[in-house]
Amino acid sequence: MLTRIMRHEWRSLVADRTLWIIAPLFALLIGYGVYNGTSWVSFQRSTLDAAQQEERDRFAKAKAEVASIEQGGQPASAFANPRLPSVAAGRTAPRYALLPPAPLAALSVGQSDLYPYYFKVSSQSKQTFTTNDEIENPTNLLAGRFDLAFVIIYLYPLLILALSYNLLSIEREQGTLQMMMSQPVSLRTFVTGKIGLRALVVLALAAGFSLAGFLLGGVSLNAEGAWLRLLLWIGIVAGYGAFWFALAVAVNAFGKSSATNAMALAGLWLVFVLPIPSLLNVAVTTIYPVPSRVEMVQATRRASAEATAKGSQLLSKYLEDHPELTAGNQADPNDFVTRSLAIQSETERLIQPVIDHFDRQVLGQQSLVDRFRFLSPAIVTQAALNDIAGTSVARYRHFLSLVDEFHKQWRGHFTPRIVQKALLSASDYDRFPSFSFGEEPTGVVAKRVLAGLFGLLIPALVIGWLSLRALRRYQLAG
Amino acid sequence: MIVKIARKEFTEMLRDGRFRWAAAIVFALLLASLVMGGKHYRDVKRQHDLAQAETRDQWLRQPAKNPHSAAHYGIYAFKPKLLPAMLDRGVDPFVGQSVWLEAHKQNEFKFKPAQDATAVQRFGELTAATVLQLLIPLLIILLSFSAFAGEREQGTLRQLLSLGVRKTDLVWGKALGVSGALALLIVPATIVGVVALAMVSDNGLLGASAGRMAWLFVSYLLYFGVFIGVSLAVSAWAKSSQMALVVLLAFWIVNGLIAPRAVADAAKRVHPTPSAFAFQQTMDREMQSGPDGHDTADKRAEALKQKVLKQYGVDKLEALPVNFAGISLQEGEEHSNVVFDKHYSELWNRFERQNRLKQLAGAVAPMLAIQSVSMSLAGTDFAHHRNFATAAESYRRFLVKKMNDDMTFNAGKEDFSYLAKPALWQTVEDFRYDAPSASWALSQQTISLALLTLWCLAALTFAAVTTAKMRVD
Numbered sequence: 001m002l003t004r005i006m007r008h009e010w011r012s013l014v015a016d017r018t019l020w021i022i023a024p025l026f027a028l029l030i031g032y033g034v035y036n037g038t039s040w041v042s043f044q045r046s047t048l049d050a051a052q053q054e055e056r057d058r059f060a061k062a063k064a065e066v067a068s069i070e071q072g073g074q075p076a077s078a079f080a081n082p083r084l085p086s087v088a089a090g091r092t093a094p095r096y097a098l099l100p101p102a103p104l105a106a107l108s109v110g111q112s113d114l115y116p117y118y119f120k121v122s123s124q125s126k127q128t129f130t131t132n133d134e135i136e137n138p139t140n141l142l143a144g145r146f147d148l149a150f151v152i153i154y155l156y157p158l159l160i161l162a163l164s165y166n167l168l169s170i171e172r173e174q175g176t177l178q179m180m181m182s183q184p185v186s187l188r189t190f191v192t193g194k195i196g197l198r199a200l201v202v203l204a205l206a207a208g209f210s211l212a213g214f215l216l217g218g219v220s221l222n223a224e225g226a227w228l229r230l231l232l233w234i235g236i237v238a239g240y241g242a243f244w245f246a247l248a249v250a251v252n253a254f255g256k257s258s259a260t261n262a263m264a265l266a267g268l269w270l271v272f273v274l275p276i277p278s279l280l281n282v283a284v285t286t287i288y289p290v291p292s293r294v295e296m297v298q299a300t301r302r303a304s305a306e307a308t309a310k311g312s313q314l315l316s317k318y319l320e321d322h323p324e325l326t327a328g329n330q331a332d333p334n335d336f337v338t339r340s341l342a343i344q345s346e347t348e349r350l351i352q353p354v355i356d357h358f359d360r361q362v363l364g365q366q367s368l369v370d371r372f373r374f375l376s377p378a379i380v381t382q383a384a385l386n387d388i389a390g391t392s393v394a395r396y397r398h399f400l401s402l403v404d405e406f407h408k409q410w411r412g413h414f415t416p417r418i419v420q421k422a423l424l425s426a427s428d429y430d431r432f433p434s435f436s437f438g439e440e441p442t443g444v445v446a447k448r449v450l451a452g453l454f455g456l457l458i459p460a461l462v463i464g465w466l467s468l469r470a471l472r473r474y475q476l477a478g
Numbered sequence: 479m480i481v482k483i484a485r486k487e488f489t490e491m492l493r494d495g496r497f498r499w500a501a502a503i504v505f506a507l508l509l510a511s512l513v514m515g516g517k518h519y520r521d522v523k524r525q526h527d528l529a530q531a532e533t534r535d536q537w538l539r540q541p542a543k544n545p546h547s548a549a550h551y552g553i554y555a556f557k558p559k560l561l562p563a564m565l566d567r568g569v570d571p572f573v574g575q576s577v578w579l580e581a582h583k584q585n586e587f588k589f590k591p592a593q594d595a596t597a598v599q600r601f602g603e604l605t606a607a608t609v610l611q612l613l614i615p616l617l618i619i620l621l622s623f624s625a626f627a628g629e630r631e632q633g634t635l636r637q638l639l640s641l642g643v644r645k646t647d648l649v650w651g652k653a654l655g656v657s658g659a660l661a662l663l664i665v666p667a668t669i670v671g672v673v674a675l676a677m678v679s680d681n682g683l684l685g686a687s688a689g690r691m692a693w694l695f696v697s698y699l700l701y702f703g704v705f706i707g708v709s710l711a712v713s714a715w716a717k718s719s720q721m722a723l724v725v726l727l728a729f730w731i732v733n734g735l736i737a738p739r740a741v742a743d744a745a746k747r748v749h750p751t752p753s754a755f756a757f758q759q760t761m762d763r764e765m766q767s768g769p770d771g772h773d774t775a776d777k778r779a780e781a782l783k784q785k786v787l788k789q790y791g792v793d794k795l796e797a798l799p800v801n802f803a804g805i806s807l808q809e810g811e812e813h814s815n816v817v818f819d820k821h822y823s824e825l826w827n828r829f830e831r832q833n834r835l836k837q838l839a840g841a842v843a844p845m846l847a848i849q850s851v852s853m854s855l856a857g858t859d860f861a862h863h864r865n866f867a868t869a870a871e872s873y874r875r876f877l878v879k880k881m882n883d884d885m886t887f888n889a890g891k892e893d894f895s896y897l898a899k900p901a902l903w904q905t906v907e908d909f910r911y912d913a914p915s916a917s918w919a920l921s922q923q924t925i926s927l928a929l930l931t932l933w934c935l936a937a938l939t940f941a942a943v944t945t946a947k948m949r950v951d
Binding site for chain 2: 029032036039043046047050051054110111114115118131132133134135136137138139140141142143144145146150154155158162257258259262263266267270273274275277278279280281282284285290291292293294295296297298301305358361362365366369373378379382383386392393
């Protein structure tokens with residue numbers, strides 16, 4: 001029976017204009033979204049390539065200069081002798097830490113337009129190299145990107161609602177519902193059939209168009225974890241769709257007119273994509289207010305002034321605290337470079353609590369959002385799609401923690417050499433630490449996404465079940 | 479007649495539970511956003527005022543040091559907010575709030591507030607502007623989609639016209655009725671808004687932004703006029719009220735959601751911007767070897783040396799009555815300023831061309847026009863940011879030159895071991911910034927204001943024309 005209903009629905013959908021207007025429009029929107037996503041990814045890739053090229057050129061030049069000095073030549077600038085470890089660590093040899101776009105990055109620009117995706121790691125403090133934001137017109141950042149995630153989060157529910165807001169109401173308004181119900185079929189089977197077919201059509205459209213877009217846009221599915229991420233993506237799209245279909249059935253079950261249904265569903269859609277997210281944002285920023293960075297700027301200045309004032313007193317303490325640096329030899333207390341190291345280390349110690357405070361507040365906000373995202377399926381979907389695409393803050397934080405480790409390793413390599421005034425040879429340049437990005441384990445990402453998927457499916461099932469029950473009391477004529 | 483119709487519409491709307499609910503929600507959101515906007519404005523203003531005073535204090539309290547070290551130490555500039563910014567936060571979350579003014583470099587504004595927020599913020603912030611640009615138009619649609627289509631379905635339209643009511647009276651009466659219902663919402667909200675503004679503002683600030691506020695008010699009225707006109711027109715034209723609703727919702731979605739993003743991405747394609755990496759690399763290269771690639775640092779240093787020797791009529795640097803390091807530092811500044819001016823103005827012109835394209839797209843979606851006008855009058859658009867950045871940069875150049883000149887004329891032969899007395903810091907006047915006037919903001923928005931007016935007139939005419947031709951049943 002169910003298949004017969006679905007077959008009939010298919011025929012009437014095909015005969016109706018709606019699908020033929022909506023499907024090409026949807027294809028167009030998805031196409032534009034994928035196009036914008038893939039351009040952003042290739043823009044990032046070419047920037048990363050340029051950075052790597054710059055690093056290779058810089059190393060080659062420095063090595064050539066070191067070799068020529070070893071042969072008795074003069075450094076090009078007295079301030080920048082590349083044989084000095086302090087010069088190498090801060091000027092000639094800083095290495096890039098690159099955050100390559102994840103395999104399905106083209107799916108969602110997410111937060112990746114807000115945070116830098118490469119750092120030039122040097123021996124200086126982290127604050128000096130972690131603020132290299134990408135250039136972007138702030139008006140564009142405000143508008144947000146027209147990417148596939150936007151189409152899925154905002155427009156895909158509208159497609160679903162356009163196909164199903166009058167699921168039952170139109171049948172009743174046309175009088176066909178009574179006729180149908182005189183047949184040996186229950187209203188529930190009838191509704192399930194109608195919704196089931198629409199769900200299949202919509203999901204096929206969404207998945208099919210996006211896959212086609214990906215393949216045309218040159219997204220490679222050979223990368224590690226790409227297939228799993230693709231499956232998760234289809235799962236989330238299906239789950240998000242299920243929620244909206246369930247909502248459409250629920251609203252229809254109230255037995256109001258098609259116009260009222262349209263208004264109610266549009267209202268619900270609006271509530272989920274606008275007031276709930278913005279009120280949640282208000283709530284989390286009120287509970288965990290992040291002070292203005294103006295305070296951090298000022299704290300850094302105060303700390304650096306304080307540390308500079310302590311000067312030489314600081315140096316002896318610094319060397320006492322780090323006996324490994326001098327390797328038993330006496331360090332020169334008047335040495336400018338060593339003194340700067342001590343001042344830098346003290347400044348960082350002083351501002352660490354301020355930085356930690358910022359991190360704690362932002363993390364607090366994030367944990368609240370993670371918990372309360374289930375208030376709106378749109379937020380759940382946004383978080384999940386960003387996770388799948390690797391454009392979430394979680395992946396960026398993962399990158400930051402790797403950079404942090406690398407920065408420590410970098411300093412660990414150079415600081416003793418700076419204090420001991422070692423002279424570098426050309427071959428030393430090949431032995432400097434280098435950064436490699438390890439992706440977050442796919443399992444961790446999958447776990448977060450699956451939690452989101454349940455957050456979509458459970459409300460969908462509950463609403464669907466309740467409304468099928470409510471259909472028992474549905475007035476066939478009205 | 480018009481008044482009678484308007485009164486009937488008005489009463490009917492007030493009795494409609496749906497309208498009461500929707501209006502109550504919108505009103506609550508508007509109030510909440512005004513209160514939060516006011517608080518945000520006050521917090522930011524206090525922080526920035528304090529920080530600006532502290533950074534000045536730090537500058538003044540420097541010990542005796544070499545002027546060039548002082549220039550390296552520099553000073554921070556914190557972007558002030560205008561009072562109407564509490565209504566529309568504009569691009570403020572997406573631009574850095576402060577800039578370090580130091581020797582040699584025109585720095586970028588660092589720390590975008592959005593970087594310290596969660597991804598939820600990208601759904602849009604709850605500000606008065608969001609409510610006025612998105613929710614009130616939706617309310618207008620809900621109020622008026624069935625204005626004619628509904629009467630036709632109930633058969634009252636024929637009855638009404640048989641009484642001899644003119645169609646033009648009908649359309650103006652209905653428009654007036656919707657406006658009246660809307661006024662119930664807008665007037666108290668405006669009063670609350672003005673009171674809130676008065677509460678958060680220091681003396682005189684409210685008066686200073688009165689022009690901007692008045693223009694904001696007019697612009698939003700024009701924007702609502704567009705929606706009243708379009709809704710009545712579609713209601714007269716559509717076969718059924720259901721169809722009118724679907725068409726109007728589609729218009730609302732294209733206008734408020736699809737157009738801003740679609741146009742932002744399109745504008746990026748038409749006027750692409752370089753990557754930060756390429757931007758910096760090009761500037762570094764030109765800093766090294768001049769814009770044409772032949773003016774290397776060595777050649778420049780030699781040329782400067784010859785020029786200065788000739789100017790003072792001596793044959794070696796030691797014989798100069800001034801300090802050559804100071805002159806050479808200043809020459810370096812002048813050289814890099816040319817490079818900064820060239821590249822930053824090119825980049826910012828590109829941003830502005832992108833924004834101009836968005837303004838033009840207001841012809842398709844009035845949202846783009848009102849957004850642009852609203853941000854501009856609130857002082858939170860890119861043009862205002864650029865205005866501040868330019869002022870901060872010229873202060874940086876002034877400060878650095880002052881330091882270099884002191885070096886030139888007072889350092890003698892001591893070069894970098896010369897220490898300037900703390901009295902020197904006093905001679906650098908404090909950084910003052912006066913935000914541009916309302917008329918400056920308006921002059922940036924001629925396209926948007928013209929389009930908004932055109933939209934409003936066209937929508938109301940459209941309503942009158944479609945009603946005149948509408949079918950009675």
